[in-house]
Amino acid sequence: MRVLVSGATGIVGRFVVEHLLVRGHEVVAGVRDVTAALPVSRPVETVFLSLDRDAPLPGFKGCDAFVHAAFQHVPGRYRGGEGNDPEGFRRANVDGSLRLWTAAKRAGVRRCLFLSSRAVYGPQPSGDLLSETMAPAPESLYGVVKWEAERALAALGTADFMTVSLRATGVYGLLHGLPHKWEGLARDYLAGRPVEDRVGTEVHGDDLAAAVLRLLTADAPLVGNKAFNASDLLTSHHDVLSELQQANGCRHPLPAPLDRRLFGEMDTTRLRALGWHPGGSTRFRADIAALAERLASDP
Template structure:
């Protein structure tokens, strides 16, 4: 299968590209600059891709599928990623995305997967399980543009252009040349700075990429025009640092743990019914151990 991946050099995009390559698929990396060295383990074809609605369209020719992982935002921020330009943020991430969806369909791509977010659910009562059957109620502009883009893609679904939405939670995992999601947290802890707990749902990038491939290859009747939650663990800074403490023998105190029962988990039964099996605690522990090794080697 030949797959065009937008945002290919971003965190999620890199996990998706590497997973597709490892499974023997051909990748076209949608990038903003074709002169920049690519960070992938194997050579890939590139095509210029921008969310600017006036930019030239990428080369979808010969692609069987499109994975849309690109997102225009202020560096390091998703919620609040509009900065001081909410109109441009919406124009790029809704209008620009719709333009790419339409181009993929026009080029006879057979599948399209859009990387959305749990932010489309907005604020729900404490501890409620987030299900794909819930009516989205985003309150942040980030969640609103993701929901708008979801609806734009759904309107293009057909027997010949099978669309699917992947609503991801936070993504963690080591990538060469990029800081880990919890790297600054870990460095601050090792340095003895005061810590406060924070709870959230997380999924490893490799598991998210495996979910993308499932939606590209599963029976169209099971995935077409449907949304799928992608989440693995309900974890916290306390949990991360507890693992780090064991890996580094650091003696600094851990933050006081928060009550996790007040945070909403995501129901992933729909994705698991397709055969998705995330790495759970074993992958989490291995990842923090690898982060600890990186930090110790830098000292």
């Protein structure tokens, strides 16, 4: 399968590209800088891809699928990623995405997957299980834009152009050349600076990439024009630092744990029914151990 992946230099894009390559698929990486080598296990073809309305469109010809993981935002921020330009934020991430999807459909791409977010659900009642059957009620502009994009893609869906949205939770995982999600937290803790607990749902980047591949290869009637939740663990900064303690022996006080019963988990029954099995606590512990090793090797 030949797959064009937008946002290939981002955290999710990198995991998706690598996961596809390792499993023998051909990848075309959509990037903003085609002169920079993508740090993955083998060379990949790169094409210029931008969400700007006047940018040239990438060549989709010959591609079987399009994974749209690109998202234009203020660096380091998703919620609040609009900065001082909410209209430009919406124009790029909704209109710009629609422009790419329309081009992909015209070029004969058969499947299109959009990386959406749990933010489409908005602030549901405390502790509620978030299911794909819920009516989205996004509160942040980030969530609004993701939901608008989901609907725009679904409207393009046909028997010959299968569309699907993957609503991802927080994504963690170690990648060469990129900071780990909890690297700043870990450095503060190891330096003895005060840290506070924060609860959230998480999924490892490679598990998210495995979900992407499942959706690209599943029977079309099972996934077409649907949304799927992707989440694995309900965890916290307290849990992260507790694992860090086990890995490096640091004994600074851990932050007081919050009551996680008030935080809504995501129902992943729909995705698991396709055979998706994330790494759970075993993968989480291994990842924090790898992070500890990285930090220990710093000069």
